Amino acid sequence: MSLLSTLIPSLAPAPAAPAPAPRTDSEPTRTPRHEVTDTPEAYGLVVELPGVAKDGLELSVDHEQIRVFGRRSWRKPEAWQALHRESRDIAYELVLEHGRTIDAEKIHAELRDGVLRVSLPKAEALKPRKIAVA
């Protein structure tokens, strides 16, 4: 699921990225609703994680993947009986491939009201550059 590379195929590196390594833990997860935006300076990632608090969130970026893992912090009190359920308690997991085009040092992330916003600045080499002609 290389969404970033799909959006901008020209920016994807020539050799195909290897398939993501299989997860070791077999905990069921679901893919949260998310949105990827693209500006000349950075990619923006907005992920809806209702019920996830800061300490239940893991955001990791390695040289080819961005992984968002969120666990709901709220637990149903023992005495509460579910009458009707529309949400699920399983954790959220989102893995995106970034095609080695982002500057991992400058990533900024913010979690507010169940929405994670990540700004992924593009690597200097990929930014549009204006070259003055003498």
Add this chain to the structure above:
Amino acid sequence: MRLIRYTTPVARAYHPAFARSPWAGLEEQMDRLFEAALGETAGPAAAGFPVDLYEDAAATYVRAELPGVNRADINVELADGTLQISAKRTRKTGEREETVEFNRALTVPEGAVAADKISAAFENGVLTVTLPKREEAKPRKISVAVS
């Protein structure tokens, strides 16, 4: 003898009230079935949001997922036995600003809820509305001393 006036099919088709296909009812049913079946994968509709209902001896709890909504833009109302949750989410992307409105109504059993004691909390994008049960509606436990 009864006279049945003849109406031309053309005239019928022009009138929106009669333009309804004979299958419209069935189509609606099918749409609803698909919506129910695909709801989880397709994501909630623009106007809806997932809601959970819980209950314990003291109250009924409504938990609604409203990620990205500002606390100030949530409105909870109880009127005529209907609990109305409405919210507004404004998202800015560059210069573009889009507002999505959410709305959901739940029927609350009349007389079972202490309407003046309803409270709501919003945390991590999840709204919890507590509807305390009225004293009369609570199950009563009477301990009997056995001698």
